[in-house]
Amino acid sequence: MxxxxxxxxxxxxxxxxxSFQTFSPLNLTELPELFVEATKMETELAVAKACEAxxxxxxxxxxxxxxxxxxIADEIELLGPELIGRACAESGLxxxxxxxxxxxxxGQLRLFASVLEDGSWVEASIDPAMPERKPMARPDxxxxxxxxxxxxxxxxxNFPLAFSTAGGDTASALAAGNPVIxxxxxxxxxxxxxxxxxxxxxxxxxxxxxxxxxxxxAFDFSVGQALVLHPEVKSVAFTGSFVGGKxxxxxxxxxEEPIPVFAEMGSVxxxxxxxxxxxxxxxxxxxxIAGSINLGxxxxxxxxxxxxxxxxxxxxxxxxxxxxxxxxxxxxxxxHQNISKNFERKAKYIFENKEVAKxxxxxxxxxxxxxxxxxxxxxxxxxxxxxxLAEEIFGPFSLLIECDGTNELTEVVKAFxxxxxxxxxxxxxxxxxxxxxxxxxxxxxxRLIFNGMPTGVEVGYxxxxxxxxxxxxxxxxxxxxxxxxxxxxxxxxxQDAPDGYLPDELKNANPLNIxxxxxxxxxxxxxxx
Numbered sequence: 179m180x181x182x183x184x185x186x187x188x189x190x191x192x193x194x195x196x197s198f199q200t201f202s203p204l205n206l207t208e209l210p211e212l213f214v215e216a217t218k219m220e221t222e223l224a225v226a227k228a229c230e231a232x233x234x235x236x237x238x239x240x241x242x243x244x245x246x247x248x249x250i251a252d253e254i255e256l257l258g259p260e261l262i263g264r265a266c267a268e269s270g271l272x273x274x275x276x277x278x279x280x281x282x283x284x285g286q287l288r289l290f291a292s293v294l295e296d297g298s299w300v301e302a303s304i305d306p307a308m309p310e311r312k313p314m315a316r317p318d319x320x321x322x323x324x325x326x327x328x329x330x331x332x333x334x335x336n337f338p339l340a341f342s343t344a345g346g347d348t349a350s351a352l353a354a355g356n357p358v359i360x361x362x363x364x365x366x367x368x369x370x371x372x373x374x375x376x377x378x379x380x381x382x383x384x385x386x387x388x389x390x391x392x393x394x395x396a397f398d399f400s401v402g403q404a405l406v407l408h409p410e411v412k413s414v415a416f417t418g419s420f421v422g423g424k425x426x427x428x429x430x431x432x433x434e435e436p437i438p439v440f441a442e443m444g445s446v447x448x449x450x451x452x453x454x455x456x457x458x459x460x461x462x463x464x465x466x467i468a469g470s471i472n473l474g475x476x477x478x479x480x481x482x483x484x485x486x487x488x489x490x491x492x493x494x495x496x497x498x499x500x501x502x503x504x505x506x507x508x509x510x511x512x513x514h515q516n517i518s519k520n521f522e523r524k525a526k527y528i529f530e531n532k533e534v535a536k537x538x539x540x541x542x543x544x545x546x547x548x549x550x551x552x553x554x555x556x557x558x559x560x561x562x563x564x565x566x567l568a569e570e571i572f573g574p575f576s577l578l579i580e581c582d583g584t585n586e587l588t589e590v591v592k593a594f595x596x597x598x599x600x601x602x603x604x605x606x607x608x609x610x611x612x613x614x615x616x617x618x619x620x621x622x623x624x625r626l627i628f629n630g631m632p633t634g635v636e637v638g639y640x641x642x643x644x645x646x647x648x649x650x651x652x653x654x655x656x657x658x659x660x661x662x663x664x665x666x667x668x669x670x671x672x673q674d675a676p677d678g679y680l681p682d683e684l685k686n687a688n689p690l691n692i693x694x695x696x697x698x699x700x701x702x703x704x705x706x707x
Contacts, residue, residue: 180211180371180372181371182197182211182213182214182367182371183395184216184224184392184394185375185378185391186227187378187390187391188382193217193219194217196215196397197214197215198212198213198215198367198397199212200213200268200364200367201365201514201515202267203511203513203547204266206546206547209368213362213371215396216396216401218404220394221394221401221405222408224359224389224394225328225359225405225408225411226410227357227388228328228357228358229327229410230388231387232325232327232328232356233387235325236356238355239682240294240296240690241295242385243291243294243352243355244290244291244292244294244295245384246386246390247287247294247352248287248288249384250377251287252380253379253380254280254284255280255284260372261339261373262277264369265279265280265338265366265369268365268368269335269366269369270512270513270547271474271511271513275474276339279340282637286340286345290349290350290352290353293663294353297692298692299660300683301321301322301323301669302320302321302684302692303320303322303694303696304319304320304321304694304696305318305319306318306696306697306705317674318675319673320671320672320680320684321669321672322670322683322684323354323664323669323670324670324681325667327357327410327413328356328357328412329347329356329359329411329412329413329414329666330358330402330406331347331358331359332402332416333345333366333370333417335365335366335514335517336477337417338369339369342366342369343360343369343374343393346637346657347415347440347662348360350663350665351413351415351666352390352391353663354665355667356666357390359391359405360374360394361394361401361402362393362395364396365513365514367395371393374391374393402426403429406426406430406433407432409433409434409435413665413666414430414437414438414439414441415440415441415657415665416439417441417479418444419443420443420444420570423441423442423443424441424443424648426441438652438665439651440650440652440665441651442479442598442643442644442649442650443648443651444479444570444572444649445479445596445597445599445645446570446577446597447482447483447484447597447599447600447632448482448483448484448485448568448597449485449486450600450601450602450603450604450616451463451485451486451496451603452602453488454604454608455603455629456493460492460499463499465499465503466631467482467485467576468500468504468507468551469503470632471551471574471576472504472507472574474510474633475509475511475513475549475574476521476549476551476572476574476575477513477517477572478633479598480633480635481573481574481576482576482632482633483568483571483576485553486581486587486590486591487578487580487581488580488587489581489582493580497537497578500537500553500578501537501538502538504539504551504553505538505541506540506541507574509542509544509545509548509549509550509574510549512548512549514547518547518548520572520573521571521574521575524572524573524575525552525571525573528567528571531564533560534555534556534560535554536552537553550574551575552574553575553576553577553578555577556579557579557580558579558581558582558586558589559582559586562586562593568594584612587612587615588614588618591615591619594622595622595647595648596622596623596648596649596650597624597645598624598625598632598643598645598649599625599626599632599645600622600625601629601630602627604628604629609628622645623645624643624646624653624656625641625643636659637658637659638659638660639659640659641659642656642659642661643656644656686705686707687704687705688703688704688705
């Protein structure tokens with residue numbers, strides 16, 4: 179049963195006078211439960227508990243932290259239909275999507291658990307002492323990654339599980355050895371509460387310190403701002419809009435001690451349509467792209483928001499096929515009123531630019547909170563003159579840019595700022611012919627996709643989900659996959675430290691049997707005195 183309180187570590191608290199309700203896109207009504215907003219004192223207590231928990235949690239072994247993450251996954255699965263039903267009610271997403279997202283969420287937790295059990299993620303590096311080296315002796319220097327302290331996670335609206343309370347940001351921060359304070363997304367506060375309860379139960383079952391996890395309700399920005407500005411908070415993770423992410427980043431830089439804000443802020447994910455491939459199977463290509471545009475009502479940060487093609491007879495055929503596919507698509511439910519209103523406003527605004535024409539729109543009338551799929555077109559020259567036309571429209575929208583020749587294509591590609599992804603749709607011949615343009619795209623993306631759509635992100639060891647600004651605030655890091663853990667650590671070197679003081683990862687005997695770089699060579703062998 180939903181109680182609407184804040185989790186201050188394992189303690190339930192509802193001291194505030196303000197409250198809010200969540201809204202269901204399914205039946206267009208508010209859900210009955212009231213969620214009490216956290217007060218300033220409750221926020222302070224959550225951070226204080228996180229600081230105390232950090233002293234204990236950072237010393238937990240990889241196996242102990244792994245057991246914690248696996249227990250979280252187990253507790254989430256034990257929530258069963260209650261969690262699925264609540265997430266569907268608060269997001270309007272279908273049961274199949276939410277069930278799949280739950281699988282991804284628990285899969286991420288178990289993946290990080292396996293990384294912790296292996297232990298090599300700390301990148302242990304050892305340069306043993308060389309006292310006889312001339313002209314100067316070399317000291318013993320050993321380095322590894324270690325946790326940073328309390329992390330604040332802002333949850334995303336479009337993934338109520340996988341990018342939310344126990345999503346990739348929380349999983350990776352906990353895996354790195356940091357306590358986490360979640361600022362609840364007000365549109366899925368009930369879903370958050372169920373998952374937060376699962377995390378607390380897992381912490382208790384695995385003997386984790388009180389305060390290793392907290393969850394604070396808030397409808398406005400006050401609690402989030404207080405957390406970012408709190409001197410004991412050491413890092414922030416955010417997934418959402420450019421405006422929201424940039425605001426948090428700037429706020430964190432105003433602190434006496436600036437801290438990193440790892441914000442993933444969206445992208446238009448340009449798709450480069452090369453001529454030989456367009457000619458191969460135009461109808462199938464058009465259907466694939468249309469489906470990707472409308473997938474989940476276009477509410478993905480990897481939605482293909484821009485298509486780039488050369489003017490040609492083949493492109494004309496493609497346009498006809500794409501228009502036909504878009505016109506037949508069914509509008510899908512959007513997540514909440516703000517997203518729906520912003521989509522309608524931005525889609526309307528882009529057509530106020532006289533150089534932009536409507537290529538196609540769904541012939542199916544949309545009901546309230548449904549996004550009506552639409553594709554626009556613009557010439558390469560007009561886009562070069564106004565690259566702001568490529569600003570993200572969060573929803574089932576895409577802009578086709580038609581280029582008059584290779585030189586114009588090059589200038590169009592040069593106009594793009596940082597993106598999460600870019601896709602290259604081309605034959606091997608296309609890829610050879612347009613290699614220069616592809617390499618230009620590579621400079622501004624985190625992931626370059628060949629002959630595939632950007633929607634769909636694999637959670638694994640090699641994924642890079644992040645790109646140069648403005649796609650994210652720090653393109654060196656990923657928010658999805660194993661390397662997401664590196665956002666919430668810092669390297670520490672130990673010089674001439676006694677073996678008894680060193681962490682197990684750096685001890686001579688290598689008691690954890692992890693891979694280490696000794697004198698530049700990867701090995702699991704112990705170091706002989």
